[in-house]
Amino acid sequence: QVQLVESGGGLVQTGGSLRLSCVASGRTFWRYAMAWFRQAPGKEREFVAAISSNTYYADSVKGRFTVSRDNSKNTVYLQMNSLKPEDTAVYYCAARVGSSYYYTAPRKTDFSSWGQGTQVTVSS
Numbered sequence: 001q002v003q004l005v006e007s008g009g010g011l012v013q014t015g016g017s018l019r020l021s022c023v024a025s026g027r028t029f030w031r032y033a034m035a036w037f038r039q040a041p042g043k044e045r046e047f048v049a050a051i052s053s054n055t056y057y058a059d060s061v062k063g064r065f066t067v068s069r070d071n072s073k074n075t076v077y078l079q080m081n082s083l084k085p086e087d088t089a090v091y092y093c094a095a096r097v098g099s100s101y102y103y104t105a106p107r108k109t110d111f112s113s114w115g116q117g118t119q120v121t122v123s124s
Contacts, residue, residue, distance in 0.1 A: 001113045002026050004093045009118030012083055016122070020078040022093030022115055029074040033100045035111060036067060036078045038089035038120075045092065047105040049078060056102035061087075083122045090117040 003025040012018055024032065033052035039045040049067040050056045057065060066079040076093060094111035 002029070002032060002095050004095060004113055004115035006091065006093045006115040006118040009091060009120045011121045011123065014084060014122055014124050016083050017079070017081045018083065018120060020080070020091055020093075020118060020120075022076045022078075024074045024076075024095060026074070030071040031097055031099075032095045033098060033106075034067075034069060034076040035094045035106055036076075036091060037094060037108060038087075038091045039117075040089040043089075045108055047108075048091070050100075050102050050106055051076060052099045053101040056105065058105060080120070083120075085122045085124045088120060088122050090119050092117045 004022055006022045008020040035050040036048040037045050038048050047058050048061055049065055051067045051069055055067050064082045069076045093115040095113040096111045
């Protein structure tokens with residue numbers, strides 16, 4: 001399994017921006033499909049965005065968030081713009097071996113490796 005470490009979370013006002021980063025261990029990062037999930041207090045962990053053969057977004061973040069990756073740096077990013085209080089959550093990076101073309105949101109159980117999470121808080 002690949003080791004994942006997220007960073008970039010913090011406190012931001014409504015309408016602000018943050019960029020999350022997730023660095024993966026190993027030399028075969030390019031082989032992995034990557035995703036971001038989030039979990040708010042008292043709620044289930046939910047899908048946010050994925051990147052593999054294509055990118056795919058949850059409807060709630062489409063047009064505001066952008067997922068990208070730099071295989072030379074073993075890093076996947078989540079650029080979050082126009083943040084809302086409902087975006088407040090712990091954001092997790094996830095990885096699975098193999099490429100995918102996403103027609104629908106992937107499930108949590110599709111991913112075998114997870115980071116420790118980074119807190120994002122959006123104040124109103």
